[in-house]
Amino acid sequence: DVKVTQSSRYLVKRTGEKVFLECVQDMDHENMFWYRQDPGLGLRLIYFSYDVKMKEKGDIPEGYSVSREKKERFSLILESASTNQTSMYLCASARVRGYTFGSGTRLTVV
Amino acid sequence: GENVEQHPSTLSVQEGDSAVIKCTYSDSASNYFPWYKQELGKRPQLIIDIRSNVGEKKDQRIAVTLNKTAKHFSLHITETQPEDSAVYFCAANFGNEKLTFGTGTRLTIIP
Numbered sequence: 001d002v003k004v005t006q007s008s009r010y011l012v013k014r015t016g017e018k019v020f021l022e023c024v025q026d027m028d029h030e031n032m033f034w035y036r037q038d039p040g041l042g043l044r045l046i047y048f049s050y051d052v053k054m055k056e057k058g059d060i061p062e063g064y065s066v067s068r069e070k071k072e073r074f075s076l077i078l079e080s081a082s083t084n085q086t087s088m089y090l091c092a093s094a095r096v097r098g099y100t101f102g103s104g105t106r107l108t109v110v
Numbered sequence: 111g112e113n114v115e116q117h118p119s120t121l122s123v124q125e126g127d128s129a130v131i132k133c134t135y136s137d138s139a140s141n142y143f144p145w146y147k148q149e150l151g152k153r154p155q156l157i158i159d160i161r162s163n164v165g166e167k168k169d170q171r172i173a174v175t176l177n178k179t180a181k182h183f184s185l186h187i188t189e190t191q192p193e194d195s196a197v198y199f200c201a202a203n204f205g206n207e208k209l210t211f212g213t214g215t216r217l218t219i220i221p
Contacts, residue, residue, distance in 0.1 A: 031207045040119070042199060042213035043154070050207070059112075059210075090153070094207055097142055101153040 023091030116212025
């Protein structure tokens with residue numbers, strides 16, 4: 001059973017802080033993704049990665065960056081958190097098709 | 111651009127009746143169409159998917175149909191039960207493995 005683990009379930013950060021969201025998968029998947037989920041907007045892709053040290057922008061990359069130093073770990077970085085980044089963040093991994101999602105991190109920026 | 115539209119945004123169905131959720135996509139090159147179910151407070155989970163070389167796929171009470179010409183696909187749930195209450199997301203791939211999701215449908219089954 002594929003496991004995708006996000007390090008925090010709930011997070012509260014202050015405006016301007018640098019925030020790290022961590023995601024680890026245990027099935028040797030090449031592809032990893034970061035989405036944010038907002039009511040009425042569905043899941044929107046922030047960044048994704050097809051391989052170690054490789055990253056590509058998704059639909060809403062502004063204000064975010066990512067890091068993939070190891071195949072199993074994909075980190076999302078909020079360089080300077082703002083209140084409009086308050087959201088649910090979902091990580092996913094996939095070998096070919098069919099994502100497996102993590103449990104999500106609900107981030108509140110105050 | 112890459113776009114997936116999903117309707118309706120909310121749907122209430124009497125227990126035992128059928129529910130249908132529809133999605134349209136913008137890229138004729140898309141060839142993979144999964145559906146995810148997200149129960150309250152839980153992660154989205156894949157419930158069924160279809161590839162462009164088939165027009166319909168069934169798994170017990172759930173079926174998905176695809177019309178490539180019209181660029182739309184639908185989720186059908188028959189004999190609905192209370193545990194079907196959830197938010198459902200459709201998605202389509204745009205280039206390789208990247209998925210673009212619809213905005214979701216909140217399905218409520220009325221006992």
